[in-house]
Amino acid sequence: MHSDAPLRVWINWIATQGRTIEFPALCRCSIAMVAIFIWILGKAGVSGLANELPSAGTSEAANRRARIAEKRPVTMEEVIEMTRLADPYYVGGGSSSGRVAQFSPDKTRFVVVVRKGDVHKNSNEFSLLLWHTKDIYSSPKPETLLTLNSSSNRPAIQAVRWQTDGETLLFLGEHPGETQQLYSFNCRSRELRRVTRSPTNVLSYGVGGADLIAYTAEPLPNADASSWQRLGRPISTQLITDVMLGRPDEEWSDHVRVVLQHEGHPEGSSTLAEKFLMPFPGPDDQPVVSPDGRYVLLLTLGEDIPASWRDYLDSRMQKWTHWKIAPGQYSMLLRYTLFDTKEHTQSHLINAPISIGGRGSEAIWRADSRSVVITNSYLPLENVSHEEREARLKSPFVAEIKVPSGDVTKISSKELKLMGQDQSTNDLIFEEGRINPKSAGAGEIHFRKHGDRWEDVSAVRNTESTPVISLEEGLNLAPRIVATQVGQQSRILLDLNPQFGKLAFGREERIRWKARDGHEVEGGLYYPVDFVPGRRYPLVIQTHGFHPDRFEIDGPYTSAFAAQPLAGKGIMVLQAEAPDRAAVIDHLATPKEVEWRVSAYEGGIDDLDARGLIDRARVGIMGFSRTCWYVKYALTHSHFHYATASVSDGIDMGYFTYAAMANRGYPDDEIDQIAGAIPNGTGMEPWIRDAPDFSIDKLPSDVPVRVVAGCPLDVLVEWEWFAMMKRLQKPVDMVVFLDGIHVLEKPLNRLISQDGNVDWFDFWLNGHEDPDPIKAGQYERWRKLREVTKDTRHPAE
Numbered sequence: 001m002h003s004d005a006p007l008r009v010w011i012n013w014i015a016t017q018g019r020t021i022e023f024p025a026l027c028r029c030s031i032a033m034v035a036i037f038i039w040i041l042g043k044a045g046v047s048g049l050a051n052e053l054p055s056a057g058t059s060e061a062a063n064r065r066a067r068i069a070e071k072r073p074v075t076m077e078e079v080i081e082m083t084r085l086a087d088p089y090y091v092g093g094g095s096s097s098g099r100v101a102q103f104s105p106d107k108t109r110f111v112v113v114v115r116k117g118d119v120h121k122n123s124n125e126f127s128l129l130l131w132h133t134k135d136i137y138s139s140p141k142p143e144t145l146l147t148l149n150s151s152s153n154r155p156a157i158q159a160v161r162w163q164t165d166g167e168t169l170l171f172l173g174e175h176p177g178e179t180q181q182l183y184s185f186n187c188r189s190r191e192l193r194r195v196t197r198s199p200t201n202v203l204s205y206g207v208g209g210a211d212l213i214a215y216t217a218e219p220l221p222n223a224d225a226s227s228w229q230r231l232g233r234p235i236s237t238q239l240i241t242d243v244m245l246g247r248p249d250e251e252w253s254d255h256v257r258v259v260l261q262h263e264g265h266p267e268g269s270s271t272l273a274e275k276f277l278m279p280f281p282g283p284d285d286q287p288v289v290s291p292d293g294r295y296v297l298l299l300t301l302g303e304d305i306p307a308s309w310r311d312y313l314d315s316r317m318q319k320w321t322h323w324k325i326a327p328g329q330y331s332m333l334l335r336y337t338l339f340d341t342k343e344h345t346q347s348h349l350i351n352a353p354i355s356i357g358g359r360g361s362e363a364i365w366r367a368d369s370r371s372v373v374i375t376n377s378y379l380p381l382e383n384v385s386h387e388e389r390e391a392r393l394k395s396p397f398v399a400e401i402k403v404p405s406g407d408v409t410k411i412s413s414k415e416l417k418l419m420g421q422d423q424s425t426n427d428l429i430f431e432e433g434r435i436n437p438k439s440a441g442a443g444e445i446h447f448r449k450h451g452d453r454w455e456d457v458s459a460v461r462n463t464e465s466t467p468v469i470s471l472e473e474g475l476n477l478a479p480r481i482v483a484t485q486v487g488q489q490s491r492i493l494l495d496l497n498p499q500f501g502k503l504a505f506g507r508e509e510r511i512r513w514k515a516r517d518g519h520e521v522e523g524g525l526y527y528p529v530d531f532v533p534g535r536r537y538p539l540v541i542q543t544h545g546f547h548p549d550r551f552e553i554d555g556p557y558t559s560a561f562a563a564q565p566l567a568g569k570g571i572m573v574l575q576a577e578a579p580d581r582a583a584v585i586d587h588l589a590t591p592k593e594v595e596w597r598v599s600a601y602e603g604g605i606d607d608l609d610a611r612g613l614i615d616r617a618r619v620g621i622m623g624f625s626r627t628c629w630y631v632k633y634a635l636t637h638s639h640f641h642y643a644t645a646s647v648s649d650g651i652d653m654g655y656f657t658y659a660a661m662a663n664r665g666y667p668d669d670e671i672d673q674i675a676g677a678i679p680n681g682t683g684m685e686p687w688i689r690d691a692p693d694f695s696i697d698k699l700p701s702d703v704p705v706r707v708v709a710g711c712p713l714d715v716l717v718e719w720e721w722f723a724m725m726k727r728l729q730k731p732v733d734m735v736v737f738l739d740g741i742h743v744l745e746k747p748l749n750r751l752i753s754q755d756g757n758v759d760w761f762d763f764w765l766n767g768h769e770d771p772d773p774i775k776a777g778q779y780e781r782w783r784k785l786r787e788v789t790k791d792t793r794h795p796a797e
Helices: 005-017 031-044 059-069 076-080 225-231 240-245 307-311 315-321 386-394 498-502 563-567 581-587 592-610 627-637 655-660 665-675 681-690 692-698 712-727 747-766 773-789
Strands: 109-118 123-132 143-150 157-162 168-173 181-186 192-194 202-207 212-217 255-262 270-277 295-301 334-340 345-348 363-365 371-377 397-402 408-412 416-421 428-432 445-450 453-456 468-474 477-484 491-495 508-514 520-526 537-542 572-577 614-624 644-648 705-709 732-736
Touching (some): 123 157, 408 453, 508 592, 581 592, 592 614, 627 644, 655 712, 665 681, 712 732, 732 747, 732 773
Parallel strands (some): 537 614
Antiparallel strands (some): 123 143, 202 212, 334 345, 371 397, 428 445, 468 477, 520 572
8 A cells, every 4th residue: 555654754854853855966077077067057157156267287277176076966955945036926937027126105225025945944934125225236235124934835924015104014924833914014113013813814915095904814714613513514515625624725715804904903803705705815916995995906706707708809718708607606707896895885896807817917096096097907898889899809908997987998908017106196107018027117108197098108207216126037047136227237136045156057048849740839958967968868847837037946836846956866857838828828728738738748859859968768747737737648648658757736637626626617617628528428528538537548557657735635636647547556656745735835845745756757767766764765665666667767777
């Protein structure tokens, strides 16, 4: 029987002993190889690395060679403990533009939040750093205002905002063992004060006039729970996770409480909504409170899809608006809901959704509280001229909405991201682009209202002297915080990880190739640290996105991926993604989606093989979240024979997942569209043909698969694959975390997920085992799996 007990023992032992997991140091190489190695690092531009060697024969050259030879590959522990920008949107793969610094109202100071993991304590440390704007070119060293540690899956400091006094900061935070609450911190007195006393975690907040605070929080325990033991719990529209736990789960539930409170009076709060539907609520889903405190605006999910929405022409909207929603289910289309705090009523702001595709929306109230500006939203199709209706069918808009009438004034049809409002001129400040916006402050777009019309005044506005604070990074450039000001050279304010100068990194290269079906693909190729031209290396394909402007030491997420540690094991890593986002989106939720992705992986293997870089007999692939579907489809439907695979916490469009999500519109409706049928009766035919879980018999018996579930409930979406592999006597290893989440936060969970993948691929592709005795249990399991595979692919050690 499979057991994860050895890994649990490992986790507990590390947590109690504070053990550092070490890997063998990089072997010393010849002088010629050192020169090649340093040349590569110089091209890479990794912070703290030398660009060239002094002439041979000098003592300086000898010392430099010695220092370089002592550098070692990156370990997963060092990845976890690196300092990063702490913004949750950025950590989750979003752009850092406009999210690095928060300026005080008078622009004289700004703060930045950074984070780093502590494997020994199994916690994450968050620090609030302060700079004085006038000093950044003379004395750029920051002042640490506050440091808090989180032992949960939530940040210790997030959603930081200045109060109007210019001295007080508000933020969501927590101390170890406590729930997340709203705190205030006075920069002058250094007083930290808890503002809310919610019995459950506070998820987001907004501040309006008269010190009014609106916040969302997790639901309270079910009041009917006391009767369930005697009468049983009736089941109708509940999620399966709620039924199993007896309460809403932290990650699976989409319901929140909406609460009003006057700052300084935590006991005098009032509830606007006890169980309100919101989309996987996070700190960016903040209540937007009007200046007079009368209204609160929230982005919410819809329990119905108005018929008129099916007329919007965007292909994605066509798919999502045609979902069939059963009673108790809801769509994933978002719209704005308006709370009237005086009348205690709620209504839809307008009869239209925001645009989909992960682009989001922002909202800001005008100073008189009589209207609100929203971005990236479609507009109502009723009671407008034919010409106007045709324009509204084609695209979303930035628009001003009168409250409570709902009258619309269009501002722009461009794809603009709202950055704020100029308090002196009342200008709205935007930047162009939502998925990949430009750096904040570069090319700002200003709109000003004249009468009833909005005009773009960007060309005539005065140039701001406020510096732009940004995160500078690249494929081979470690992140650093930089200040850029008109008429001044950019200034590095903080190198987040100076210790990287002691580490040996594999160079990452941006490459393009042709997929098997002919479409063009782009990705990042990590070379092994000890790369030697002419040698063929094992390859691991990391799925789920490629960002050419980011330093992704592990990959796009903190679950599963481990690019640089794999490169340190002599493994080439391909981080794959397609450059044409429009094409990506057009294929989503269609049968072509998975074929399109798998074709890209196969084409990447062909390309690297043709270039003489990889050994195509030693290719592994790993998936996370949605890309688990792609990986499992590749294993069961591709003509290419993968050597091994790992899938972590992901959907696979299988039957068991479909049944478990029965009371949620997503992903069942999406799976129906992909399969073209409901899995029943004659509808089973396409499911049996295309669903990976129904084709595990096609998986070669010498392909071992590692399955990782982020928490016990996520076992639901991985169980069908695991159970069928066991039933068919296929080599499978499964690990579940008792306290994890989808995108892993806790250092030890990350260590088991990411470092476990390093060990897994090094074992199956290189035939290596880490000698650390703590890991003996996992290798004992894996050697038994190797006996099942009768694997002879590994080179002699």
